[in-house]
Amino acid sequence: MDIEQTKIPQATAKRLPLYYRFLNNLHTQGKLRVSSKELSDAVKVDSATIRRDFSYFGALGKKGYGYNVEYLLSFFRKTLDQDETTRVALIGVGNLGTAFLNYNFTKNNNTKIEIAFDANEERIGSEVGGVGVEHIDDLEEKLGDISVAILTVPSSAAQGIADRLVKAGISGILNFTPARISVPSNVRVHHIDLAIELQALVYFLKHYPLNEEEMEEDQ
Amino acid sequence: MDIEQTKIPQATAKRLPLYYRFLNNLHTQGKLRVSSKELSDAVKVDSATIRRDFSYFGALGKKGYGYNVEYLLSFFRKTLDQDETTRVALIGVGNLGTAFLNYNFTKNNNTKIEIAFDANEERIGSEVGGVGVEHIDDLEEKLGDISVAILTVPSSAAQGIADRLVKAGISGILNFTPARISVPSNVRVHHIDLAIELQALVYFLKHYPLNEEEMEEDQ
DNA sequence: CGTTAGTCGTTAAAGATTTCACATACTTCA
DNA sequence: TGAAGTATGTGAAATCTTTAACGACTAACG
Missing domain, CATH: 1.10.10.10 (Winged helix-like DNA-binding domain superfamily/Winged helix DNA-binding domain)
Incomplete structure (x- = not known):
């Protein structure tokens, strides 16, 4: 292949x-x-x-x-390797994390969130969107061979969690925190920064007026 | 200026x-x-x-x-016009919408979500993250002169709502639905497609292996 | 079967973005 | 004050991406 x-x-x-x-x-x-x-x-x-x-x-x-x-x-x-499902972990079951867990990725997609982690005791053991929530302390133990993580923790925790993910053998991180995390060069990080996207849109609106002729699409 | x-x-x-x-x-x-x-x-x-x-x-x-x-x-x-706050509307108070409403954009930012809309009767009149939720039927009436909207509705509703937003005079839409909406050329749409971001990360991991020398960053 | 309309795959050009590399000028410290 | 060190701003090159344009081939229909 x-x-x-x-x-x-x-x-x-x-x-x-x-x-x-x-x-x-x-x-x-x-x-x-x-x-x-x-x-x-x-x-x-x-x-x-x-x-x-x-x-x-x-x-x-x-x-x-x-x-x-x-x-x-x-x-x-x-x-796109749609035949084999890629298993994903989600770290941080806050509002955004919950949104992901309730989003049915698997539907059109080769990815499935298999496990979630959080630091808040109240959430541990519960299920959100059909995914069990584990304690962040058990990250290394329970991550298994999952190689992709979605990071939706507070930005102050981002680098620390990223370091642990890397040690635990993760290959890719989808980082939704505003923090720009540092990882070894063999780990891939994609940042999606919601506040910045919004600010950028506002900036474009003010400084790049679309006239009747132009038709623009985003990123 | x-x-x-x-x-x-x-x-x-x-x-x-x-x-x-x-x-x-x-x-x-x-x-x-x-x-x-x-x-x-x-x-x-x-x-x-x-x-x-x-x-x-x-x-x-x-x-x-x-x-x-x-x-x-x-x-x-x-x-970046940080001195004047840009007022934003959010349409669709689901999981993702709620995440935005609880996210304090104004902190480092010139943007503030001032009003939210939803179709679910149960949510109308409540406050989420300090923002009042109005009925989607009142969109045109209550949007006022807000010129930027965050779209976090089910994708089946996306185009319809977008059409109404355009008629109501919106200038920019931050579209989080998988639907690629059509708007007149004087309206700017930025798409952020969470499922696609995840799939793209997975694709890059498999097909663009990072070796010790390369250091990649995303956009 | 021949003609018309449609659509791909690609060459070449244009456009956008990143990166290199260095002259220039400032800072610092003895 | 002068020498050594630092870090900018930018010309030029390299790289990446998009777009235009069109030859070649197919489908469809009379």
Whole structure:
């Protein structure tokens, strides 16, 4: 498995899950074929960009026809490893953590939150969104071989927890705290900073007025 | 006010709130000066990129010295319009919406959620995180001149609500639903798609292994 | 079967962003 | 005051990403 070694550009890689989801939608709706133009309208990505993205994986479509939804979907399912579920841990069962636990990722997705940790005694032992909550003290013991963690703790605790996650063998962290955590270079961290996203939107509104001609999409 | 018309690159603009927050931290800690290298360690952005970013606003630092924290902070405060608070509405008081309402944006930030809307009768009239919850039916009536909305409704409702927000005169939407909403070209939408972020992280972990030499940061 | 309309895959160009590397100028300290 | 050390601001190069444009091929239909 894997002569797919002509490294896909990062920008493309980030769009793959988006494509996958919409292909799923189309498939559910019973659509058999789709053009880059149609897909473009749905996901708000330029159609040339979509064709270019797909082309990194070879010739997936047919000229004059478009793409076969079923085929494309099954191709991306393999590419995105949708067949095997990735097990995820969530640290910090506050408001945001709870939101994640109640969000049914597994539905369109290869990821499943299997365990949650919190420091608040009152939450330990309970279930939130069907996921058991363990005490943070038991992190190392109960993490097992889970390799991805969602970090939704107070930012003051972020670096400390991250260090423990790294020691426990985590490979990737989705960090929702405002803290920019430091990790060894073999661990990948993606930051999603909600306050910053909001501020950035406000900044763009003030300083990058959209006129009638422009049509902008986000990050 | 605004001869700052040499358009700042978007990539730079997105980092400004991040810089601002860390400068605030430094200032609180009583630091008087900071170098691009130090800032780089803190925010995980290459120091040359930081210097380049700052340079778009003119010469803010001093050679051989670095940047004066106080000065830089007050400069960015003006640039990011931190003096005037931007009023924000939140639509959809579910788990994620509640998380936002309990998140104290105003603290380091020029934004304040002033009103929330929901369709669930049980929530109407209550306060969440100090913000009153109104019925979604009263959206147009009670939105007033608020120009930014956070959308945390079920994705099936996203487009419909977005249409109403646009009609009510909104300028920007921070969309947390998986739906890619369509809006007129004079309305700005930023999408934050939590499931996709998680999937993308998983994809990067499998296909872009970090070795000892590389050090990656996300956007 | 031939013609028209449609759509891909790709080359090439343009645009955006990051990074290198260094001249320049400030700071510090003896 | 002068020498050594530091860190900026930026020109130039490198890298990454998007977009335009079009040749080649397919589908569909009369």
